[in-house]
Amino acid sequence: MKIGLKGLLICVLLAACPAVPAGAQSLWDDRTNWLADARPCRVGDIVTVLINERTDAKDEAKMDVQKSSSSSVSDGTGILSFIRSLSLTTSNSGKGDGSVERKHHATGTVACLVTEVLPNGNLVIEGTRDVRTSEEVLQFQIIGVIRPQDVNSDNQINSSLIANAELAVKGRGIVSRTQKPGVVTQILQAVF
Secondary structure (H helix, E strand, O other): OOOOHHHHHHHHHHHHOOOOOOOOOOOOOOOOOOOOOOOOOOOOOEEEEEEEEEEEEEEEEEEEEEEEEEEEEOOOOHHHOOOOOEEEEEEEEEEEEEEEEEEEEEEEEEEEEEEEEOOOOOEEEEEEEEEEEOOEEEEEEEEEEEOHHHOOOOOEEEHHHOEEEEEEEEEEEHHHHHHOOOHHHHHHHHHO
């Protein structure tokens, strides 16, 4: 049996290469659980937050202040004899009432990303959504901590189940500009 130069070269290369097991690519993912709901558990997973926040706050204050003082000077003697009897009486009183009532209602949905997995398994989420209507932009922004078991089978969680929630609703546009007081009003409010 004669082995040519070409065959000898192939034998040397095969002997020099370590044996690598052949791996086949499959469309099947063994990590997929077809019976359980997929819950967020990793950084980058997405959770839909159902925002339904309502706040009703009412502050009332009453103030009743009264102050009075009295001073008197009797007739002077000696070189101060020109001083005659002098009596001063002052009285101040003030009353005030104040009341502030605020009501807010925010409803919407925001898709949030998991940004951190805490050691106890809870997830830090963060997300924003801009809604444009005519000349106005309304932005929902939410940050908070959720428990994976609170996420429902549709991958949604109510905003009331978010711990340390920071929910901001900001507006930009014509309506927001008209609601903001002018520069002169802001200065007067700062001074007085």
